[in-house]
Amino acid sequence: MTKSIDFWYEFASTYSYLSVMRIEGEAAKRGVSVNWKPFLLGPIFHSQGWDNSPFNIYPAKGRYMWRDMVRRCRRIGLPFKVPEVFPVHSVKAARVAWVGANEGWGAAYSQRVFTAQFAEGRNIADREVLKEILEELKLESDRIMALIEESPVKDGLRKQTEEATSLGIFGAPSFMVGDELFWGDDRLEEALEWG
Amino acid sequence: MTKSIDFWYEFASTYSYLSVMRIEGEAAKRGVSVNWKPFLLGPIFHSQGWDNSPFNIYPAKGRYMWRDMVRRCRRIGLPFKVPEVFPVHSVKAARVAWVGANEGWGAAYSQRVFTAQFAEGRNIADREVLKEILEELKLESDRIMALIEESPVKDGLRKQTEEATSLGIFGAPSFMVGDELFWGDDRLEEALEWG
Numbered sequence: 001m002t003k004s005i006d007f008w009y010e011f012a013s014t015y016s017y018l019s020v021m022r023i024e025g026e027a028a029k030r031g032v033s034v035n036w037k038p039f040l041l042g043p044i045f046h047s048q049g050w051d052n053s054p055f056n057i058y059p060a061k062g063r064y065m066w067r068d069m070v071r072r073c074r075r076i077g078l079p080f081k082v083p084e085v086f087p088v089h090s091v092k093a094a095r096v097a098w099v100g101a102n103e104g105w106g107a108a109y110s111q112r113v114f115t116a117q118f119a120e121g122r123n124i125a126d127r128e129v130l131k132e133i134l135e136e137l138k139l140e141s142d143r144i145m146a147l148i149e150e151s152p153v154k155d156g157l158r159k160q161t162e163e164a165t166s167l168g169i170f171g172a173p174s175f176m177v178g179d180e181l182f183w184g185d186d187r188l189e190e191a192l193e194w195g
Numbered sequence: 196m197t198k199s200i201d202f203w204y205e206f207a208s209t210y211s212y213l214s215v216m217r218i219e220g221e222a223a224k225r226g227v228s229v230n231w232k233p234f235l236l237g238p239i240f241h242s243q244g245w246d247n248s249p250f251n252i253y254p255a256k257g258r259y260m261w262r263d264m265v266r267r268c269r270r271i272g273l274p275f276k277v278p279e280v281f282p283v284h285s286v287k288a289a290r291v292a293w294v295g296a297n298e299g300w301g302a303a304y305s306q307r308v309f310t311a312q313f314a315e316g317r318n319i320a321d322r323e324v325l326k327e328i329l330e331e332l333k334l335e336s337d338r339i340m341a342l343i344e345e346s347p348v349k350d351g352l353r354k355q356t357e358e359a360t361s362l363g364i365f366g367a368p369s370f371m372v373g374d375e376l377f378w379g380d381d382r383l384e385e386a387l388e389w390g
Contacts, residue, residue, distance in 0.1 A: 048253055058243055058365065060363050060364070060365040061365050061366075063363060064363065064365065064376060064378055067376070068377075068378070068382075071385070075385075168255050168258060168259065169255070170253065170255040170256050170259065171256075181259060181262070182263075183259055183263070184381075186379075186381040187263075190266070190270075
């Protein structure tokens with residue numbers, strides 16, 4: 001039986017970018033398979049009384065995070081550019097990723113979308129940007145962009161976000177191995193080596 | 196010229212325990228000297244609208260932190276016990292540490308106080324506990340416990356906390372190397388290797 005890890009990520013989350021780009025390589029080294037689980041932090045933050053990213057609500061924390069991201073990306077050799085809008089409205093990107101996770105292209109798509117946002121400064125709230133990415137990946141962009149306006153996909157992502165909440169997830173990226181929760185890109189290796 | 200690092204820590208902070216116990220060993224390996232800078236997070240949290248630890252205000256985050264502390268301590272071989280009161284009232288412990296930093300016994304004292312709180316479950320808000328620790332360390336406990344009720348020490352710690360705020364510090368542990376701020380025990384090694 002292959003060991004597997006559930007990878008919970010949010011498209012508007014800066015630190016999720018690090019794990020989105022690192023997880024498949026680190027998991028492969030350890031023979032672990034990855035279940036990509038996109039979700040929305042918005043409803044979780046909202047239930048904590050936040051109507052914005054904590055990095056915007058608490059300016060010292062925000063200034064630190066942007067500097068830390070520059071240093072982290074340099075350390076691991078990832079390009080990085082501060083996006084024009086933060087946090088981006090991520091629901092469409094996440095719905096497409098939910099479809100992708102079910103159809104087997106969630107990882108490649110998500111890596112491409114995070115790169116578009118955090119390396120290329122593109123606005124991933126824009127349907128056209130998502131459509132172009134699907135086309136680059138040779139996926140049926142019209143079918144997929146129509147699907148994300150339908151109830152099964154909307155409900156699927158909503159349920160996945162509820163599942164995150166019920167697991168005790170409060171930030172992104174998060175990792176679950178069995179019942180064990182790990183939070184933050186800094187815990188990726190520990191999570192992959194757990195148990 | 197020896198490279199040095201400013202180590203900002205708060206006695207009520209769980210993650211500060213990890214760095215308090217690790218920093219001298221990790222710094223020595225790299226030939227870095229450590230300036231121990233105790234401060235109070237209370238006023239900083241208060242200015243962000245928090246009247247308690249974020250780990251108490253946000254229960255999912257708190258539950259995660261306690262579990263993460265158990266795992267971290269196991270990984271690095273540190274004893275750990277959830278304290279009965281959290282966050283502890285840390286001002287007296289911090290004032291003593293401020294005296295200790297000026298007199299050259301800040302590190303040994305702080306390690307002993309963190310061990311008392313997080314490994315032995317003792318209440319470090321209690322003057323008697325601090326006094327016993329000073330005596331164990333063969334320090335003049337009466338003189339020191341009298342000093343912390345005087346203005347120079349009270350003002351000294353207050354100014355140190357204001358300095359932390361002006362540096363952009365918003366949590367503990369934090370590390371400064373020149374103008375570069377690092378937050379969290381997870382960044383200790385990166386901070387020590389900076390520049």
